[in-house]
Amino acid sequence: MGDMLKVSNSPHVRDKRTTAGIMRDVFIALLPASIYGVFNFGARAALILIVSTVSAVVFEGIYQKCMGQKLTISDCSAAVTGLLLGMNLSHTVPWWMAVLGSAFAIIIVKQLFGGLGQNFMNPALGARCFLMISFAGQMTSFTYDGVTGATPLAYVKNGDLSMINVKNMFFGNIAGTIGETSAFWLLVGAIYLLVRGVISLRIPATYIITVAALVTLFGGNGFDITYIAAHVFGGGLILGAFFMATDYVSSPITVKGQYVYAVLLGILTAVFRLYGGTAEGVSYSIIICNLLVPLIEKVTMPTPFGMGGKKHE
């Protein structure tokens, strides 16, 4: 009888899943869109993706070695960060820019704040914004089929709806960063993550619906399917909503908080896209909301059983 009683500290409920397993799932889910990006933009895109992924892993290894920490590169989190960063770059950027971005993501955004689980914002997006501010020219020049072209969102921004083809946009035959163009292959990856239970629909769905609703209301085009589709599929919204806003570390853990966070993301994205200076607004929205997460969690903290209710005197 005595052998059957186990006395231990919490947590009492354990799960077989590990950080490495989840990160591997995210990495696998990103592959379809990445492979499509390579197919779409050519070998140069593959070079950028490989350089950013490998350099992210290398920087994590070097930093942990120098600081005498345990090497954690085998948990794939650095690889996911690197791949996400690569997918957020245009295939025309010089390769050293991908290396610089990876260094910024891993060393400054992630490791200086304490490594995995401690980073206050999504490292890949932090690096993308760092590069956007530093090298605005190269980061926003997109070419497709050898022709310098505008992204659908840029056409929308200029009020030129006739250039938009919803089918091309959904399958990704458009200009843009390596990983964001094909909504179809991103959704394939997202469905894989949903089936595996790595992410829930809460944040992405709320986020996308908020953006769609706000651009319908305030976009000035009314309920125009092409216009709404351009906002949902034409930029980084799908990639951002499913793969970056759902980052475990930098999104709220409370259910109510996740809704608040997603609605805030949607509002900011719509405001940036409709009234901001640039066509795109997903990355800035996500890193700003990442900073708000501690506040959101504080407000939406659930009440433990027995602690709530009115006090009877």
Add this chain to the structure above:
Amino acid sequence: MNKPAERLYNGIIKENPTFVLMLGMCPTLAVTTSAVNGAGMGLTTTVILVLSNMMISMLRKVIPDRVRIPAYIVVVATFVTLVQFLLQAYIPTLNDALGIYIPLIVVNCIILGRAESYASKNGVFLSMFDGIGMGLGFTVGLTLIGVFRELLGNGTIFNIKVLPDSYEPIVIFVLAPGAFFVLAFLVAVQNKVKNRKQTEHSVMATCDTGCAGCASIGICNGHIETGKQEEE
């Protein structure tokens, strides 16, 4: 070490206003877009700091304790106005580059801080050296930040091209976020050097409570001084 030299050492190294005391952050972050601007701001502040320290030290027996802060501000504002007119007349380019930050020297906390903590208690001669030391410490800090921001963000140092044309300037370093990055790295380097010096030739600095009950013992292993600030 004799007293004036000690004041200089204190201002430039031991209590460097930028890297150790972290005072005057507003001009530190805002005007250090280039080495020239950083040095210009630092030297302007130094001149005002020396003059106001001397003046306040002279008047320290006269100024009533209750209204000392307004009195210091009037003294500082007088010198700031003088210096700004001089800059407008003789170095108009620097005046344009620093803009609003010259009038703002009036409320620079380094100047008020030195008036309050040193000049109001010490003689004119030592207060002058305290002003020179602190001012030069500030100048060194601002110039260093300016050098790194200009180098990375523009490829130049003091407007001289040092990096090859193929270097693509990382523009973020001359914008606001770059100021925070550079300041953070310089403070980190400074702390590292200081900590090494301390562990080399003295007993380990301890926390207030001692290491036994400290939650971060796993991190520091009793080696690192945990931010106990010395105040004058």
